[in-house]
Amino acid sequence: MNNTLDPSFREQLRFVTKNVHWYLGIGDVAEATGVSQSQLRYWEQKGYIESKKENNQNRKYTYGTLIKVFIIKNYMEQGFTLGAAVKKAAAHKETTELIKRFVLDRFEGVETIDGLPAINLGYLDKAKSERLFALIKEDHTDFKIIPTSEA
Amino acid sequence: MNNTLDPSFREQLRFVTKNVHWYLGIGDVAEATGVSQSQLRYWEQKGYIESKKENNQNRKYTYGTLIKVFIIKNYMEQGFTLGAAVKKAAAHKETTELIKRFVLDRFEGVETIDGLPAINLGYLDKAKSERLFALIKEDHTDFKIIPTSEA
DNA sequence: CGTGTAAGGAATTCTGACACG
DNA sequence: CGTGTAAGGAATTCTGACACG
Numbered sequence: 001m002n003n004t005l006d007p008s009f010r011e012q013l014r015f016v017t018k019n020v021h022w023y024l025g026i027g028d029v030a031e032a033t034g035v036s037q038s039q040l041r042y043w044e045q046k047g048y049i050e051s052k053k054e055n056n057q058n059r060k061y062t063y064g065t066l067i068k069v070f071i072i073k074n075y076m077e078q079g080f081t082l083g084a085a086v087k088k089a090a091a092h093k094e095t096t097e098l099i100k101r102f103v104l105d106r107f108e109g110v111e112t113i114d115g116l117p118a119i120n121l122g123y124l125d126k127a128k129s130e131r132l133f134a135l136i137k138e139d140h141t142d143f144k145i146i147p148t149s150e151a
Numbered sequence: 152m153n154n155t156l157d158p159s160f161r162e163q164l165r166f167v168t169k170n171v172h173w174y175l176g177i178g179d180v181a182e183a184t185g186v187s188q189s190q191l192r193y194w195e196q197k198g199y200i201e202s203k204k205e206n207n208q209n210r211k212y213t214y215g216t217l218i219k220v221f222i223i224k225n226y227m228e229q230g231f232t233l234g235a236a237v238k239k240a241a242a243h244k245e246t247t248e249l250i251k252r253f254v255l256d257r258f259e260g261v262e263t264i265d266g267l268p269a270i271n272l273g274y275l276d277k278a279k280s281e282r283l284f285a286l287i288k289e290d291h292t293d294f295k296i297i298p299t300s301e302a
Numbered sequence: 303c304g305t306g307t308a309a310g311g312a313a314t315t316c317t318g319a320c321a322c323g
Numbered sequence: 324c325g326t327g328t329a330a331g332g333a334a335t336t337c338t339g340a341c342a343c344g
Contacts, residue, residue: 016218031173070171105287141253145275176336190304209312
C-alpha cells in the first residue's frame, strides 16, 4: 500500500522497525563488547553465535547477537566457562524481542501532559474507558490514567 | 510466577544499555537505509547528520543517526528537498530516546501470567497497591492490573 | 543543490597456520 | 579448550577532484 512515511508516530515506528534491517561489522561488535575479533570468530566456529556473510565477504552481526556476545562475556568474567556462559545467555535472548513486541503493540505516540513528555500507551482496558500514559520525568517515569471522556 | 534469573532482567537490561556503546560503519548504514555512501558523506558535510571518527579513521554512526537517515530518505521520496526532509526528521528525533527512557525506568522483568509472557512494569500507582503487566499475546498486547495483595 | 565516479592510499577483515597451554 | 599473532590477500573506506546540472 504505502512505502512512505505516515505522519503518525506509531506508523513511523512500525515502518522503521519493519523496514530497516541493519547489521554491524566485526570491528564494531568487538569495540562495543570488548570481545576480540579472534574470540568472535572462534565462538562462531563453535556454533555459539551467528553471523551473516552476504556475498561471501565480511561477517555481519545483528543487534541481538551483539547483546548475546556482551552477556556471554560478562558471564565468563563471573567465572563461567565459555560453554556455560553461552547456555546462560540463551535464557535472556527472549527479553529483547518481547520488549520490542510490547513497544510496537502499545506505542501510540508522544504527547505532552502537565508539561512533561508523555508516551501514549493506548487504552488500559478492553472497555476503552481509560487511557494509559507514561510520564517521563527527570529521574523516573510515572504512569497516569486518564478517563477517555476527558480526552 | 517468577522466572527471575541471575542478576534480574532489569539489572541486566540497565547494565547492557549502559555499557554497550556501539556504532555502525558507513557501509552498514548505506545497506540498511538505501542511502548511498556519497550521500551520507555529503549530508554530514552539510551538517545534517553526524558521525564519529575515533582515531581520525573511518566514520561510525549511532543507531539514532541510522534512523534519522532512513526517515530523511523517506521524506525525500515523498518529494521534499533534502533540507526540508531534515527538518521534518528532527521532529521525530526525540521519540526513540523517550521510549528508551520509559523501558529503562519501568521494565522490571519478564514473568508468566495465564501462560503468556508478561512484562512487569512495576507499580501502577504511588500507593503501590497495584502492579501493571503487559501480556504479550499472539497478535496484540493487553495490559493487566494485579493488586499487590495477590502477589 | 545534490549525487556519482575514478584514483590512489589507508584502514579493515579474511583464512589457515602456528603458538601456548 | 580458548585465544593471540604474523602473513598475504581481499574487501572497505578515505579524501579531493571533477562531472552533471
